[in-house]
Amino acid sequence: MPAPIRTSHAVVASPPQGDLPVGALSRRTTLSGLAGLAVPASGMRAPGLEFGRTYTSRGRSLSSLRNMFGVNVVTSTASGPYGQRETVLRALKDLGAVWIRSRIHTGNKGQVAFVNQLAANGIKTNGLIDLPGKRDTPEALVALVASSMPGAMMSLEGPNEWNLQGGSDWVAELVSHQTRLWNAAKANPATRNLAVVGPALGMRTGYAEFGNRSSIMDWGNIHLYTGGYVPGYRTDDVLRDERTVCGSKPIIVTETGWHNASDWHGPHYYTPEDVAGIYAPRLWLEYFIRDVPKLAIYELCDNPAGRNLREHHFGLLRGDLSRKPAFQSFANMNAIMLKTARHRGPSGAPLTFSVRSGPSDLRSALLAGNNGAFLLFLxxxxxxxxxxxSRRRLTPQPATATIEWESPRRVTRYSPARSATSTQSEVTKRSSVTLGGELQILEIRPV
Structure with missing residues (x-):
């Protein structure tokens, strides 16, 4: 599409956040803002469509959206929810995950076997290395990957949120550890073509202190949780800050999502399961329109052991492996995209259309299959x-977007937060879509 019109931005004030505990894989990135308002962060300029303008576009490849999606998974245990590996594999397939993020360890044959099994099913692994001072050195982990699972790996990632754990010398320690990972990976013929992912910094801090380390990473890396606020909140600010670290390199997201621990009343607010289910498709697309190539939800499974611990309730699956609404929303997205991709037809001409009217915060993404079909996400x-x-439910005022097609089209509508089944199909030259909190999808085909 032609470059979108940029809308104005709003400034928000953030209340104090308080201190948060430190853990190994954290979900601590707390977001605060004006209560109940989905307001962009200071300095954010969000993209939008120009109403009345005619667009002619081939769209972005449908595979570019599908190839983004990943999930954090523990692959090193044979017990608990993650130990039920066939169920985990089936869940990943239903989600359409093409990659996982998992900490890798030496001396764990079961992990090696499972990572290779995932790869045989089309799911690669971003291997998170251990922290400075631990037994598993960068060199040992690169050697493990090279000897036991080179074809199973997508990438290798530096230490997790060491700025929160490393003390006063964290910068020097992190630079040293990341440099060792880079040197070991690029020196080994079996791993030199794997992307080396920069270390994620915790609590949206430490970027200036860490400085530009683009020479020891292929991809930048952020963690960002919305804490019950709308998807996209503070995203532009954190992506901008990560540019201090990675320069012009691509930035991926290795942790994002929600916790559903209703008994938790501290910082990093609780998000009800059904709210996360509505927001899930929007979260994915907010990163897509910002050209983030990889996105990993934290995490696949809850830990059934801790009812009151927020750290145990970030899963898309509950501790008994039943599926939460956010899981189903992502799975519905996958099913809808697969349905479009499997349709047989010739590669078509570009799609010509205009958005005649709509809300000022309307966002969109146009994706094309290789069969003449398009998916328009709104x-x-x-x-x-x-x-x-306040844990108060809000009902946004519905707003209608009206789109005119240059010629009659078969337009089929989907609401992935509700179902993978279409809600309506018609041949028309004009489509009106009522938008509230849910993302809507229009599948557009030639007549």
């Missing part, structure tokens, strides 16, 4: 359905 960036501070 959502509202500021449509908030939940106030995480």
């Amino acid at each position: 959502w509202r960036s500021n449509a908030s359905i939940y106030d995480p501070v």
Whole structure:
């Protein structure tokens, strides 16, 4: 598409966040803002369509969206929810995950076997290395990958949030550890073509201190959780800050998502399961329109051992492996995209259309299959359905987007937060879509 019109931005004030505990794989990135309002962060300039303008576009490849999606998975244990590996594999397939993020260890044959099994099913692994000072050195882990699972890996990632754990010398320690990972990976013929992912920094801090380390990473890396606020909140600020570290390199997201621990009343607010289910498709697309190539939800499975611990309730699956609404929304997205991709037809001409009217916060993404079909994703960036501070449900005022097609098209509608089944199909030259908090999908085919 032609470059979108840029809308104005709003400034928000953030209340104090308080201190948070430190863990190994954290979900601590707390977001605060104006209660109940889906307001962009300071300095954010969000993309939008120009109403009345005619667009002619081939869209982006449908595979570019599908190839983004990943999940954090523990692959090193044979017990608990993650130990039920066939169920885990089936869940990953239903989600359409093409990659996972998992900490790798030496001396764990079961992990090696499972990572290779995932790869045989089309799911590669971003291997998170251990922290400075631990037994598993960068060199040992690169040697493990090279000897036991080179074809199973997508990438190798530096230490997790060491700025929160490393003390006063964390910068020097992190630079040393990341440099060792880079040197070991690039020196080994079996791993030199794997992407080396920069270390994620925790709590949205440490970027200036860490400085530009683009010479020891192929991809930058962020963690960002919305804490019950709308998808996209603070995303532009954190991506901008990571540019201090990675320069012009691509930036991936290795942790994002929600916790559903209703008994938790501290910082990093609770998000009800059904709210996360509505927001899930929007989260994915908010990163897509910002050209983020890889996105990993934290995490696949809850830990059934800790009812009151927020750290145990970030899963897309509950501790008994039943599926939460966010899991089903992502799975519905996958099913809808697969349905479009499997349709047989010739590669078509570009799609010509104009958005005649719509809300000021309308966002869109046009994707093309290789069969003449398009998927148009439509959502509202500021449509908030939940106030995480008061735990109050919100009902955004519905708004209608009206789209005119140059010629009659078969338009089929989907709402992935509800179902993978279409809600309507018609041949038309004009489509009106009512938007609240849910993302809507239009599949557009020639007649």
